[in-house]
Amino acid sequence: MRKRILTGDRPTGQLHIGHYFGSLQERVKLQDEFDTFILIADVQALTDHFHEPELVRRHVFEVVLDNLAAGIEPEKVTFVIQSMIPEIAELTVFFSNLVSLSRLRQNPTVKTEIALKKELFGNSVSYGFLGYPISQAADITVFNADLVPVGEDQMPQLEQTRELVRKFNRIYGETLTLPEGKYGIFPRVKGLDGKAKMSKSLNNAIFLADSPTQIEAKVQGALTDPQKLRVNDAGHPEICTVFTYHQMFSPGIEELAGECRAGSRGCRFCKAQLTAKIIETLAPIRERREAFAQNLSEVKDLVSEGTARAKRVASETLNRVKDAMTIQYF
Numbered sequence: 562m563r564k565r566i567l568t569g570d571r572p573t574g575q576l577h578i579g580h581y582f583g584s585l586q587e588r589v590k591l592q593d594e595f596d597t598f599i600l601i602a603d604v605q606a607l608t609d610h611f612h613e614p615e616l617v618r619r620h621v622f623e624v625v626l627d628n629l630a631a632g633i634e635p636e637k638v639t640f641v642i643q644s645m646i647p648e649i650a651e652l653t654v655f656f657s658n659l660v661s662l663s664r665l666r667q668n669p670t671v672k673t674e675i676a677l678k679k680e681l682f683g684n685s686v687s688y689g690f691l692g693y694p695i696s697q698a699a700d701i702t703v704f705n706a707d708l709v710p711v712g713e714d715q716m717p718q719l720e721q722t723r724e725l726v727r728k729f730n731r732i733y734g735e736t737l738t739l740p741e742g743k744y745g746i747f748p749r750v751k752g753l754d755g756k757a758k759m760s761k762s763l764n765n766a767i768f769l770a771d772s773p774t775q776i777e778a779k780v781q782g783a784l785t786d787p788q789k790l791r792v793n794d795a796g797h798p799e800i801c802t803v804f805t806y807h808q809m810f811s812p813g814i815e816e817l818a819g820e821c822r823a824g825s826r827g828c829r830f831c832k833a834q835l836t837a838k839i840i841e842t843l844a845p846i847r848e849r850r851e852a853f854a855q856n857l858s859e860v861k862d863l864v865s866e867g868t869a870r871a872k873r874v875a876s877e878t879l880n881r882v883k884d885a886m887t888i889q890y891f
């Protein structure tokens with residue numbers, strides 16, 4: 562039996578280069594070795610997009626297309642739409658008895674996200690948003706995942722999942738698989754603003770589907786070293802967002818840092834060079850995306866079949882969970 566992966570994305574926007582380097586490339590590499598489930602987390606997307614369900618709906622297949630564009634092969638993986646697996650919601654309810662409110666409030670990623678969503682939540686975050694890590698623990702365990710390839714922002718969620726699984730198994734007996742996290746080479750890609758991580762929702766991303774003109778404009782606006790004002794000023798690549806992107810798109814391009822520090826490399830040239838490299842790297846991805854988008858009804862069939870398979874796995878797990886909890890009555 563091959564080991565299983567659970568990974569996924571929220572359908573809150575198209576996928577970006579942060580996803581490509583933070584998790585998609587890793588998924589593509591692992592799809593041969595592992596039985597890979599890719600969850601399109603629409604229920605989780607609704608925790609902070611409950612007021613715009615159309616946006617979530619629109620991005621479900623966009624996110625599938627981005628995965629396929631990045632090199633995921635349709636016959637190798639199982640795509641799953643989260644809201645179509647009600648067993649996840651059931652398991653979430655059982656898990657929610659095993660975690661305290663103060664533990665949920667300590668999650669550093671959720672804390673940062675709440676601070677960024679002041680406009681939506683005011684001073685009182687919703688029960689659903691505060692609790693999304695519980696639902697994420699259910700996503701992972703309902704499919705008996707062994708491995709969870711994610712970006713660094715998901716590390717606290719994975720820790721919480723492991724705590725929940727251990728506690729469940731301690732109270733009700735060994736029932737659930739204890740998952741492990743796996744992080745890519747660039748687990749936390751910075752946004753164009755140089756501050757927050759690159760996110761679909763923060764308007765600081767280069768999307769996989771961006772055109773060359775869009776890429777050029779975005780790189781132009783990317784934050785560089787604020788102390789390097791003139792072409793020949795000495796720069797500090799270690800704090801420059803553009804330099805981190807060079808490292809992603811041209812591994813081993815270390816001489817560039819020396820030139821920047823010596824003041825022999827201007828930001829304008831540096832950005833033009835990066836723009837060309839990003840356009841070249843994303844071109845085949847955009848092409849594949851368009852080819853799949855031409856066959857959207859086949860893509861939809863694929864997701865529908867994947868979801869049906871996933872539903873069978875989830876239903877078996879819930880049977881075991883209810884047996885363990887002694888709430889199987891007939």
Ligand code: ATP
Nearest residue numbers: 570571573579583711712748749750759760761762
């Ligand atoms: P949102 O702003 O809606 O939360 P997002 O850009 O954070 O969107 P998610 O769908 O939440 O994307 O995350 C999908 C996967 O991509 C997760 O495994 C996450 O850790 C990873 N990921 C997201 N952003 C980055 C990033 N900037 N660098 C590396 N990995 C990332």
Ligand code: MG
Nearest residue numbers: 571714760761
């Ligand atoms: Mg996110």
